[in-house]
Amino acid sequence: MALSLLLVEDNARTRDQILGMLAQTPYQVEIAVDGLDGLNRARKACFDVVLVDHKMPLMDGLLLVKNLRDSADYTQTPILFMTTSEPEQIREKAERMGADIVLGKPLDSDELLGKLRQLSPRDVA
Template sequence: MSVSLLVVEDKERTRQQLEAEINPLNFNLTFARDGLDGLSKAKSSAFDMVLIDHKMPLMDGLTLLKNLRDLPVYKDAPVFFMTTQDLIEVEPQALKAGATQCFSKPLDGEQVRKTLLANIKRSVA
């Protein structure tokens, strides 16, 4: 079974890091460079899971997250949120907007992989 993951991240270095960390899982990865690009890609293809950065140009992660949750295909899909800000401040907002789980940057690759794997059944059920 192939799992599709949309990663919405404006920083090239972080996209490269995520690609290196997630590639061993053999997911079909698609990258978006900002919130608007992410929303466009999410509307044009149904992804099993989405990983969103908090601070991005054109549309921030919280706005993107709310927009995704308004789309029927993403109503119950696992959507993960990542931020460089203090999770104590950001996590309640992200969870209220519909995030499945939040990650603090710099990312712990092992934690991200374990979380994605744990949510495969939920995403393709």
């Protein structure tokens, strides 16, 4: 059974780059184009991992993370938070909202894939 990952990213170019990084993983990726879209998709299906952008229209990433953590389905789900801000400046707030890991953008492919391997609920080859 494939692992499911919800990618919440409003920038199409960045989405494409991340999808390229995830192409060699066992993840079935579903895309949300903003925070509200991400919340709605997360309510319809339960994902193994959620990858959330920081600054998005309709609902920013911090509020999305908080909303996910407030849902019983996502209390233990790994959430990776991506930001164009300096990660150290946003890390405390993102973790307080419920993010497991904060990554700076542009993402480093090796770092992203390594973190996903660490956090995955099942073995990822």
